[in-house]
Amino acid sequence: MTSSHIAKKQDLPPTAWAVLGLLSFPGERTGYELKKWADSSLRFFYWSPAISQIYAELRRLEELGYASSARSGPEELRTKRRYAITAAGREALAAWAADTAEAGPPVLKHGLLLRIWLGHLSEPERLRTLVVEHLEHTRGHTRGELAAVREAMAHAAGVPEWAFPALALRWAERRHLAELELAEALLEDLAEAARRERARPEGAERQAGGDAPTPG
Amino acid sequence: MTSSHIAKKQDLPPTAWAVLGLLSFPGERTGYELKKWADSSLRFFYWSPAISQIYAELRRLEELGYASSARSGPEELRTKRRYAITAAGREALAAWAADTAEAGPPVLKHGLLLRIWLGHLSEPERLRTLVVEHLEHTRGHTRGELAAVREAMAHAAGVPEWAFPALALRWAERRHLAELELAEALLEDLAEAARRERARPEGAERQAGGDAPTPG
DNA sequence: TTGCCCATGTAATTTGTTACATGATTTA
DNA sequence: TAAATCATGTAACAAATTACATGGGCAA
Numbered sequence: 197m198t199s200s201h202i203a204k205k206q207d208l209p210p211t212a213w214a215v216l217g218l219l220s221f222p223g224e225r226t227g228y229e230l231k232k233w234a235d236s237s238l239r240f241f242y243w244s245p246a247i248s249q250i251y252a253e254l255r256r257l258e259e260l261g262y263a264s265s266a267r268s269g270p271e272e273l274r275t276k277r278r279y280a281i282t283a284a285g286r287e288a289l290a291a292w293a294a295d296t297a298e299a300g301p302p303v304l305k306h307g308l309l310l311r312i313w314l315g316h317l318s319e320p321e322r323l324r325t326l327v328v329e330h331l332e333h334t335r336g337h338t339r340g341e342l343a344a345v346r347e348a349m350a351h352a353a354g355v356p357e358w359a360f361p362a363l364a365l366r367w368a369e370r371r372h373l374a375e376l377e378l379a380e381a382l383l384e385d386l387a388e389a390a391r392r393e394r395a396r397p398e399g400a401e402r403q404a405g406g407d408a409p410t411p412g
Numbered sequence: 413m414t415s416s417h418i419a420k421k422q423d424l425p426p427t428a429w430a431v432l433g434l435l436s437f438p439g440e441r442t443g444y445e446l447k448k449w450a451d452s453s454l455r456f457f458y459w460s461p462a463i464s465q466i467y468a469e470l471r472r473l474e475e476l477g478y479a480s481s482a483r484s485g486p487e488e489l490r491t492k493r494r495y496a497i498t499a500a501g502r503e504a505l506a507a508w509a510a511d512t513a514e515a516g517p518p519v520l521k522h523g524l525l526l527r528i529w530l531g532h533l534s535e536p537e538r539l540r541t542l543v544v545e546h547l548e549h550t551r552g553h554t555r556g557e558l559a560a561v562r563e564a565m566a567h568a569a570g571v572p573e574w575a576f577p578a579l580a581l582r583w584a585e586r587r588h589l590a591e592l593e594l595a596e597a598l599l600e601d602l603a604e605a606a607r608r609e610r611a612r613p614e615g616a617e618r619q620a621g622g623d624a625p626t627p628g
Numbered sequence: 629t630t631g632c633c634c635a636t637g638t639a640a641t642t643t644g645t646t647a648c649a650t651g652a653t654t655t656a
Numbered sequence: 657t658a659a660a661t662c663a664t665g666t667a668a669c670a671a672a673t674t675a676c677a678t679g680g681g682c683a684a
Contacts, residue, residue: 209643210521217530228663241525246645251665275652276663290533296545299523301554302591305426307515309457309583314433315576317506329512338517356609360531363601367525370597374590375518381586385579393572425671444635462673467637491680492635634681645670653662 208256208292211245214238215253216262216281216289222357224266224278227251236345237361240368254279262288312382320390327386331379334372342369422476422504427461430454431469432478432497432505438573440482440494443467452561453577456584470495478504528598536606543602547595550588558585 218230218238225233227250234244245253257263262285268276281289292298308330315323342365349365352358434446434454441449443466450460461469473479478501484492497505508514524546531539561581568574 210523211643214526217526220530220533226663227665228661237529238526241520241522241529243519243521245643247663248646248665249644252644286533289530293527293530293533294538294542296542299527299542299546301549302520302522302524303459304457304518304520304587305459306457306518307426308518309580310430310433310454311509311515312583313453313457313577313580314436314505314509315579316573317436317502317509322510326510326512326515330515333517356612357532359605359609361529363531363598363605364525364529366601367528367594367598370594371520371590374587374594378583378586378590382579382583385582389575389579393575396572427671442635443637444633463635464637464674465672468672630684632681632683634679636678637676638678639676640674642673643671646668648665648667650664650666651662653660655660656658 210242211249212253212256213289213292214242214245215250216257216285217293219257219263219279219281220286220289224280226276226278227254230254230279236341236348237364240342240345241364241371257285261285308379312386320386320393324383324386327379327383331376331383334375334379338372338375342372422508424472424508426458427465428469428472429505429508430458430461431466432473432501433509435473435479435495435497436502436505440496442492442494443470446470446495452557452564453580456558456561457580457587473501477501524595528602536602536609540599540602543595543599547592547599550591550595554588554591558588 214234215230218233219225227247231244231247231250234250238244254263254265258265258279262282263279264282265277265279268278308326311318311326312323318326345365346369349358349362353362430450431446434449435441443463447460447463447466450466454460470479470481474481474495478498479495480498481493481495484494524542527534527542528539534542558581562585565574565578565581569578
């Protein structure tokens with residue numbers, strides 16, 4: 197590292213900051229533990245990287261001096277390697293967290309909505325099924341996952357360290373409810389559109405109208 | 413069709429399907445047009461690829477026989493190239509759209525929430541500011557963008573082709589409102605947490621409690 | 629005549645995933 | 657003792673972005 201490489205601070209990929217963020221909580225952890233933890237926290241509002249990438253980011257963070265690690269056994273064996281955040285790492289992370297411009301607007305990738313948008317390709321009945329399945333999955337699986345996190349969180353109730361993760365969890369739970377309401381409203385809109393379609397003059401079903409001017 | 417060649421079900425990246433989806437609406441379009449259109453539609457519930465990637469996907473789709481293109485001028489000049497979906501493309505896209513398993517749960521990447529989760533790194537005041545800025549941006553900028561799309565959409569009111577994009581837009585608008593409510597509730601939770609913090613016994617502010625058992 | 633929007637593309641790079649290889653420790 | 661889970665890593669690849677190169681048409 198020569199002077200030409202001087203500290204281009206603060207432009208690490210989101211994953212690096214997320215991993216460093218996990219390390220910013222008290223205690224030392226292995227990459228494996230970090231992955232499991234990310235799966236039950238970050239995943240609900242950010243995202244959980246592959247385990248191989250977590251190891252890669254940990255190596256990078258250590259190179260940057262943002263994290264330090266210690267093996268639990270002799271070097272030759274592939275023993276546990278526990279990571280901890282350094283003072284420099286904590287400082288860099290705090291600077292990043294305070295940067296509002298960096299955050300940008302939230303990004304959503306919703307496969308169901310893309311399919312709705314492309315509704316002209318599917319049977320109306322199939323479309324309805326897609327939404328219903330999404331509703332069921334959200335009401336069942338997703339809800340269960342959040343409940344499990346909520347329960348694990350109860351242990352740490354009142355511990356100031358976990359106040360903010362608790363806040364984020366609450367947000368995720370409310371978001372979960374909003375997602376359900378959104379899907380229910382969509383289902384109604386779909387039904388209404390189907391009603392309107394049936395009421396339309398005969399013989400005019402889904403032909404292409406030549407060149408359309410592509411609205412949103 | 414021997415069993416060794418079973419179905420080889422086209423598994424293309426999401427971007428390819430999204431681009432093909434844009435092409436599935438009547439009319440032929442250039443890559444440039446597709447990009448602008450994606451920015452004002454897909455972006456609100458899926459995502460809008462870089463222009464260079466759109467060109468790359470268009471090439472791939474043409475190779476696969478899912479799209480065809482025609483130049484508007486002589487080959488040597490870099491003239492406009494307009495793309496259209498083929499019958500095979502339409503069929504493949506419809507199959508993909510009907511595949512519920514493929515969709516998976518929606519993915520969210522919310523920078524603000526990551527920062528809230530890491531709230532122990534920031535001054536409470538700064539944290540509040542972050543949420544307020546998000547609220548303002550959502551109420552102003554994001555809202556304006558949706559309104560613009562809504563207006564453009566009004567042109568095509570009643571045209572059956574655009575019924576589903578209109579449905580998706582409605583979903584995006586409702587989601588926008590939910591996002592605002594979520595942020596407002598978060599602001600309240602933040603204020604409440606600050607009140608509780610002030611009420612706590614003195615001398616116990618934000619020290620690390622040794623090893624904590626990492627709840628969610 | 630400068631600058632912006634239209635329009636297409638290449639190259640370099642980064643980011644992230646899946647598949648694979650390896651072995652220790654715990655639990656049924 | 658077989659299995660699942662813990663644990664670390666490499667290799668190959670795919671996905672996606674940014675930066676760059678090029679040039680036409682149009683409007684202030």
